[in-house]
Amino acid sequence: MRGNAASRRACPAPILLLALVAAVGCAPTTVRLAPAQLPAKSGDGPGYRFQNLAGGRDAATFQDQNRFFVCLTFSGGGTRAAALAYGAMIALHQARIDWPHPGATLLDEVDCISSVSGGSFTAAYYGLFRDELFTSFADRFLYRDIQGRLVLRALAPWNWVRLLSPYFSRIDIAAELYDARIFARKRYADLVAAGRRPYVILNATNIARGTRFPFTQDQFDLIGSDLGPVAVARGVAASSAFPFLLSPLTLENHQPLEGFQPPSDYRLGLRDYYANRSRYYWAQSQLAYVDDPHPYVHLMDGGLADNIGLRSIINAYEQSNGFISRDLGRIERLAIIAVNARTKSKDTISDHRRTPHIVPSVALATATTGMDNYSFDTVDLASRLAADLRQAQLAGGRFHAPVPYVAEISFEAIPDRRVRDAFYAIGTSFHLPAAQVRALIHMGCELVKNDPTVRCLLADVERAAAGRGPTPSACEEDTDAHPRAAEDIACPDAGGWPPS
Amino acid sequence: MEFLVVEFDGDRGVVINDATGAWRTNEILQLQAGSYVVALEPPNDFLPASIPVVLAHTAVLRPKTIRFDRVP
Numbered sequence: 001m002r003g004n005a006a007s008r009r010a011c012p013a014p015i016l017l018l019a020l021v022a023a024v025g026c027a028p029t030t031v032r033l034a035p036a037q038l039p040a041k042s043g044d045g046p047g048y049r050f051q052n053l054a055g056g057r058d059a060a061t062f063q064d065q066n067r068f069f070v071c072l073t074f075s076g077g078g079t080r081a082a083a084l085a086y087g088a089m090i091a092l093h094q095a096r097i098d099w100p101h102p103g104a105t106l107l108d109e110v111d112c113i114s115s116v117s118g119g120s121f122t123a124a125y126y127g128l129f130r131d132e133l134f135t136s137f138a139d140r141f142l143y144r145d146i147q148g149r150l151v152l153r154a155l156a157p158w159n160w161v162r163l164l165s166p167y168f169s170r171i172d173i174a175a176e177l178y179d180a181r182i183f184a185r186k187r188y189a190d191l192v193a194a195g196r197r198p199y200v201i202l203n204a205t206n207i208a209r210g211t212r213f214p215f216t217q218d219q220f221d222l223i224g225s226d227l228g229p230v231a232v233a234r235g236v237a238a239s240s241a242f243p244f245l246l247s248p249l250t251l252e253n254h255q256p257l258e259g260f261q262p263p264s265d266y267r268l269g270l271r272d273y274y275a276n277r278s279r280y281y282w283a284q285s286q287l288a289y290v291d292d293p294h295p296y297v298h299l300m301d302g303g304l305a306d307n308i309g310l311r312s313i314i315n316a317y318e319q320s321n322g323f324i325s326r327d328l329g330r331i332e333r334l335a336i337i338a339v340n341a342r343t344k345s346k347d348t349i350s351d352h353r354r355t356p357h358i359v360p361s362v363a364l365a366t367a368t369t370g371m372d373n374y375s376f377d378t379v380d381l382a383s384r385l386a387a388d389l390r391q392a393q394l395a396g397g398r399f400h401a402p403v404p405y406v407a408e409i410s411f412e413a414i415p416d417r418r419v420r421d422a423f424y425a426i427g428t429s430f431h432l433p434a435a436q437v438r439a440l441i442h443m444g445c446e447l448v449k450n451d452p453t454v455r456c457l458l459a460d461v462e463r464a465a466a467g468r469g470p471t472p473s474a475c476e477e478d479t480d481a482h483p484r485a486a487e488d489i490a491c492p493d494a495g496g497w498p499p500s
Numbered sequence: 501m502e503f504l505v506v507e508f509d510g511d512r513g514v515v516i517n518d519a520t521g522a523w524r525t526n527e528i529l530q531l532q533a534g535s536y537v538v539a540l541e542p543p544n545d546f547l548p549a550s551i552p553v554v555l556a557h558t559a560v561l562r563p564k565t566i567r568f569d570r571v572p
Binding site: 040041042043044057263264265268269271272275276279280318319320321325326327328329330385388389391392394395398399400401 | 560
């Protein structure tokens with residue numbers, strides 16, 4: 001049951017002592033959307049939306065940047081995932097291409113990054129600070145004992161009082177730490193003001209519904225809230241709030257909001273039970289924030305709904321008001337590179353007849369096994385959509401669609417079994433030995449450099465720069481392409497890990 | 501995915517579910533299966549004002565076709 005808007009507060013405090021605790025222990029929530037910020041029925045409006053970057057939808061720069069459309073996804077997996085994604089970024093940063101913009105790198109062409117959990121640190125840092133990623137991120141985050149600092153902060157006496165409050169929890173301590181030490185207190189309004197791509201989508205999970213909750217203004221519209229004043233660190237914290245270790249992050253839902261109309265796409269989706277079940281259920285889950293509003297939304301690790309971050313990109317491609325779908329006809333090449341830091345832990349549960357302990361065995365299996373199985377399906381879905389697009393291109397003429405590329409960067413591609421198993425054994429934590437971090441950075445870079453789809457993409461781009469058409473793709477002719485852009489990538493040293 | 505052609509006497513932007521994009525008349529548009537309301541970008545010299553359509557069971561070689569007529 002929900003209270004009325006006037007009596008609803010983030011921190012109700014019935015007596016003086018509780019008021020004091022609440023005053024010092026009250027996490028920021030969200031600010032109600034002002035009437036001028038309400039979106040149109042198309043879903044367009046101010047705030048952190050794809051169509052407001054790169055000069056806006058009507059700008060020549062916006063259309064020009066769409067020609068080569070590159071999206072990255074970074075999976076969960078703590079520092080392991082962040083380091084692997086960072087290594088991948090090094091490879092993209094070194095891959096020199098001359099199409100469609102002479103002298104650019106593949107990283108310059110990245111239009112969106114969708115991330116989950118540990119991968120969200122790398123994604124948000126690049127979104128905010130661009131090439132500073134390569135000079136400061138490793139020291140600020142990858143090599144730092146973030147886990148230890150979280151514990152120290154939680155144990156600090158001033159935080160004991162705050163943690164007594166039911167409106168402040170461990171995740172808020174984490175968000176404060178990330179905000180101050182990693183993300184320089186940047187807000188989403190800073191990303192809007194910068195006005196440049198990539199569009200960074202940090203994905204959390206609404207634990208009541210089990211659905212994705214991306215930190216974008218499109219999603220915040222549905223809870224009647226302005227994403228602008230929200231710290232980017234809170235998006236990262238929500239995205240990486242691993243079950244049992246961290247608590248959920250809470251946002252306030254300001255719906256119902258006078259004058260708000262959800263995008264037409266959502267309302268029409270409710271008619272599609274027979275025509276398209278996934279669209280129907282998606283529309284239902286999104287409209288529930290408006291039609292059956294509860295005053296709060298509790299968010300946890302984005303990996304609970306999609307541990308590879310790819311669903312946000314697939315939605316942007318499939319849904320008619322999605323930012324890829326709307327401009328598909330102007331895109332010449334569409335590349336999706338999914339960096340998946342999935343591991344395979346040894347099966348120790350099945351060695352014993354005794355019932356596994358609830359904590360940690362069953363709890364961890366519940367939190368992680370489903371995530372990883374679902375990731376495979378998601379990559380497979382993206383590959384099938386790309387295959388469908390290639391088929392549809394056979395129509396030629398009146399059908400304008402991009403040449404699609406879907407690459408998955410994962411430890412599975414490491415040829416040496418001993419090395420592969422060593423990477424698979426790296427734990428999920430926010431503190432790894434420096435040798436492992438170095439090796440992960442090296443491997444992220446090498447896996448991108450040697451990935452057949454990435455090489456094929458780079459070969460096609462080199463052909464395009466030389467004035468040759470978009471088809472046939474190098475993938476169709478030669479599965480072992482040797483583009484110069486890939487050969488020139490010099491990955492950082494592995495540092496001798498894993499030891500032989 | 502499903503395929504739609506919006507026929508019109510001339511090249512014009514297509515409005516789908518109140519949103520504009522790179523959708524053009526007389527081209528094959530790709531959309532996911534489901535319900536849409538299709539219109540054209542201004543000027544408002546066409547009829548009907550909008551067309552509801554449910555996309556299902558189409559193929560790129562056999563798209564669903566709808567038509568707007570130009571009015572003086």
